[in-house]
Amino acid sequence: MKQTSLILTFILTTFVCFGQKEHLEPVKDFNQYEGVLKEYYDSVFPLLYSGFSEKPYARYTSMLSFSAEYAFSVEKKDEKKYIITNKFSENFWNVYTRKKELD
Numbered sequence: 001m002k003q004t005s006l007i008l009t010f011i012l013t014t015f016v017c018f019g020q021k022e023h024l025e026p027v028k029d030f031n032q033y034e035g036v037l038k039e040y041y042d043s044v045f046p047l048l049y050s051g052f053s054e055k056p057y058a059r060y061t062s063m064l065s066f067s068a069e070y071a072f073s074v075e076k077k078d079e080k081k082y083i084i085t086n087k088f089s090e091n092f093w094n095v096y097t098r099k100k101e102l103d
Helices: 002-018 036-048 092-102
Strands: 058-062 070-077 080-087
Touching: 036 092
Parallel strands: none
Antiparallel strands: 058 070, 070 080
């Protein structure tokens, strides 16, 4: 009985492990969203990118579920490269949903 449960546990664990994706998938274009998510993205990006140039050398945005969003931009000015960062003090989604509840 103990051997049977051990084999069953091994088989189930193997199936769970092999069921995971081994790569990242690109996100959907932000312009294709509708409703609440479109309103959220239309609100968050102008705030995150404030002070950034329209055509940066490189740009990175992090929008984690349970922490504050942040972005940084590598920009070239006068033959020098600068890193400009913006970070919210708290998760913007929480602020956004609280504002929607009050409206």
